Amino acid sequence: MTQTSTSRQKEMAWLNLPCLSVPVKALFTGYILVVGLGLLMAGAQILLTHGMADGKFGISVDDIVYSYYGNRNGSKIEAKLNGSMKDKAPPVERLTIIKWARNGANKQEWQAKIKPIVMKRCAMCHAHIPTLPNITKYEVISKLAEVDHGASITSLTRISHIHLFGISFIFFFIGFIFSMAVGFNKWVKAGLIIFPFLFLITDVASWWLTKWDPNFAWLVIIGGTGYSLAATVMLFTSLYQMWIYPLRHQHLCPEVNTWKED
Numbered sequence: 283m284t285q286t287s288t289s290r291q292k293e294m295a296w297l298n299l300p301c302l303s304v305p306v307k308a309l310f311t312g313y314i315l316v317v318g319l320g321l322l323m324a325g326a327q328i329l330l331t332h333g334m335a336d337g338k339f340g341i342s343v344d345d346i347v348y349s350y351y352g353n354r355n356g357s358k359i360e361a362k363l364n365g366s367m368k369d370k371a372p373p374v375e376r377l378t379i380i381k382w383a384r385n386g387a388n389k390q391e392w393q394a395k396i397k398p399i400v401m402k403r404c405a406m407c408h409a410h411i412p413t414l415p416n417i418t419k420y421e422v423i424s425k426l427a428e429v430d431h432g433a434s435i436t437s438l439t440r441i442s443h444i445h446l447f448g449i450s451f452i453f454f455f456i457g458f459i460f461s462m463a464v465g466f467n468k469w470v471k472a473g474l475i476i477f478p479f480l481f482l483i484t485d486v487a488s489w490w491l492t493k494w495d496p497n498f499a500w501l502v503i504i505g506g507t508g509y510s511l512a513a514t515v516m517l518f519t520s521l522y523q524m525w526i527y528p529l530r531h532q533h534l535c536p537e538v539n540t541w542k543e544d
């Protein structure tokens with residue numbers, strides 16, 4: 283190594299998380315706190331929307347299948363009439379409604395045959411409890427009589443591009459901050475930085491694959507879990523190295539230029 287490159291290497295030997303000035307640490311810390319909260323909220327939102335898709339709390343492969351592939355065995359009304367609404371009408375009337383739903387929920391038949399049953403058996407709850415769908419209205423019950431095909435192509439396209447653009451920004455800055463961490467093998471560090479991006483692509487691709495074939499549902503879980511884990515490791519390591527590491531090393535910062543290949 284020549285004299286000048288050695289001294290230039292020395293000059294940049296502060297480029298690591300423990301050595302950064304307090305204002306820069308404040309900037310990074312503020313970002314990490316907000317993004318960390320954002321990730322928690324995203325987790326909660328996933329549990330509350332997708333997590334409840336199969337009617338049980340907690341995320342499962344079934345939830346993912348219901349959300350993206352749908353439940354193509356039948357309509358919601360059929361599922362309910364064979365499930366929690368089974369005791370609400372005698373078998374003959376239940377079958378009449380189910381057959382009507384399977385045959386496309388025709389409007390004439392609704393007036394003639396179905397509405398009277400619904401008025402007699404279902405209206406006392408469904409026309410009066412505001413949180414329940416008012417299935418005495420044709421527009422409402424015909425929606426519930428459609429076979430559930432899961433997420434539409436339009437909504438998948440929308441959430442895909444929002445996710446790819448939005449989340450890559452988040453991962454860029456998380457990785458940018460973490461790139462200044464000390465004490466990591468460069469391949470481990472590079473892996474942690476690139477993984478979230480790869481998992482993000484896996485995640486979004488697996489929504490589309492699941493819409494096409496429900497067996498891909500487990501890929502959605504792997505993708506989502508993978509990038510959450512990698513992001514969490516980077517966020518906590520960065521916080522630790524900025525604030526705890528200097529305390530544990532008598533405020534002597536390591537002489538490393540983390541951005542220079544060694």
Ligand code: HEC
Nearest residue numbers: 358359362366367370371400403404406407408414415426
């Ligand atoms: C005693 C009150 C009561 C009666 C009678 C009743 N339901 Fe329900 N229904 C509920 C409640 C409460 C829920 C929400 C809990 C659930 O999904 O099991 C519900 C949910 C449903 C849902 C799911 C709605 C959604 O969007 O998730 C359908 C479909 C349904 N009922 C159909 C019927 C039909 C058809 C009848 C008549 C044969 C009927 N219900 C009679 C109380 C009632």
